[in-house]
Amino acid sequence: MPLIDDIVAMDEELRTWRRDIHAHPELGFEEHRTADFVAKKLTEFGIDVVRGIGKTGVVGVLREGNETRSIGLRADMDALPIAEDNTVPHRSTCHGTMHACGHDGHTTMLLGAAKYLAATRNFRGQVNFIFQPAEEGIGGARAMIEDGLFEKFPCDSLYAMHNAPGVPVGKFGATAGIRTAAGAFFDIDVIGKGAHGAFPDQGVDPVLIASELVTSLQSIVSRNIRPSETAVLSVTQFHAGDAYNVIPDRARLSGTVRTLSVDLMNQIEERVRQRAASVAAAHGGTAEVDFRIVFHPVINDEATTSTAANVCSGLVGESDVITSSPPGTGSEDFSFMSEKVPSCYLILGNGISAPLHNSHYDFNDDALAYGASFFAGVVENVLAPAET
Ligand SMILES: [Zn+2]
Ligand SMILES: [Zn+2]
Structure with a gap:
């Protein structure tokens, strides 16, 4: 099975959202416009929205049926204090701040999955869409957890994704064990x-x-x-x-x-x-x-990672899913969430691009449909309706 058709059909819209967010970057805990953007979209899709979890954090809740099972999907929203050197039309309008880590893409992919899932509802249980602030070393995940994230929005398992420059678009990485430092x-x-x-x-x-x-x-x-x-x-x-x-x-x-x-x-x-x-x-x-x-280190749970790898294989074929790679010395705020809930932190190919945290970096819009299809696909897999 290739990507999800309804998401591929949304591709132009996803690109527009991503470029809008890219043009308006905000630093950690200052993601007011971005949080407004996310909350407005979720509300339009018919998803319940709770704001203020971890200051500027946003959580969307979509429920179908009476099953108590649940899943969490997490994206990050913050930008970096870097002056953008790209000359693309959607370059940063905020001097000295840019989306140099692709969180504009991560947020867009989760919104894309939310739109699709709210329209199709081919699952049973609760989906928590977690848009976290301040991933870049200033404690966004901990702030959400301290505000009761997982008590208010229980998650049986949790999935997050980061783009990887140099890995071809259409390739995923889902490896169990320690992933980041x-x-x-x-x-x-x-x-x-x-x-x-x-x-x-x-x-x-x-x-x-x-x-x-x-x-x-x-x-x-x-x-x-x-x-x-x-x-x-x-x-x-x-x-x-x-x-x-x-x-x-x-x-x-x-x-x-x-x-x-x-x-x-x-x-x-x-x-x-x-x-x-x-x-x-x-x-x-x-x-x-x-x-x-x-x-802390991100530690990928074995069973959750195996589920993620299967969903990726369904989208792009087994040969384009990396299931074994050494841990990196980069770090990721998702670690604090992965300590609380069985999690999988995936890698998504960003193709040939400048490295992360570089003033020439730009998220590759060709990857949007892949990431959004994964988020939607893992919900339909984990919360599949019982056979009748
Ligand atoms: Zn970063
Ligand atoms: Zn990042």
Whole structure:
């Protein structure tokens, strides 16, 4: 069976929605226009809408029959603080903000499935359409969960999808087990003692301490972590001083850590704290460490993933469904939902495109019918009406 005909017939409409959302990107927890857009469409389709779950989050509820079984489908709505370099007509109208991760496409695909399912109702049970805010590291999933997402809208299983640049359009990935890494952000304030640049003996130089600390932090992964484990530590910011002849009081280092388990992340946090304290102390300074775990690993449930792979095979054929691939060191906020409900986080080919989080990236509209067909297809599979 190829894609769902009624969804393919919607293709032009899906492209129009996607480009509208792309042109009006909003950062995490500021998705007011996007949430309005989503809520308006869901209401037009005849779906009940609940807003304000996780601030700007939106949930649509569609029920058919009296069965208590349920399914959740999740898309993300936020954009990134990147200035778009594309010149397409639907480029961002909001300078400095763009949909560089394809969440405009994810939102559109879920809306497409919602429209189809509300019109055809070929299922029995409850479908929860979850449009989450603030996926990009600022806690949208946790905010929805804390607002009672899964108590108010129980889900027996949950499905989400992310586009993948470089994977051909029409290919899906559904692999069981760990899919994405735990992620942490850190800030280290190194505190020394300011002095004239010509009299360093009268101060404690935080620039030197921070420089040594950058090198020292790089030996945590190579020297303290078992080689068979996966871990990345990157110092991505170094801020200090503003004059040629002044040794500043303080310096700040910031960066990110990725691991495939929360345990390993905790070990690295401990090492980061030790290194910061000891390197600073060796020079007579001090260090204050703020280490925040912002993502857990996404773990795909075996049975849920097998269901997803079967639905994908039905849409594009078994040979275009990747069911085994190594986990990546990217991170995903969906992890917090996947800890609560048996889940599958799928990959959807975006074809040849700029990478995610790049100023030239654009979601590939050719993928819309595939993603929307998956969301609709998995509902018709999991909540299939009983044979009569
Ligand atoms: Zn992203
Ligand atoms: Zn993303």
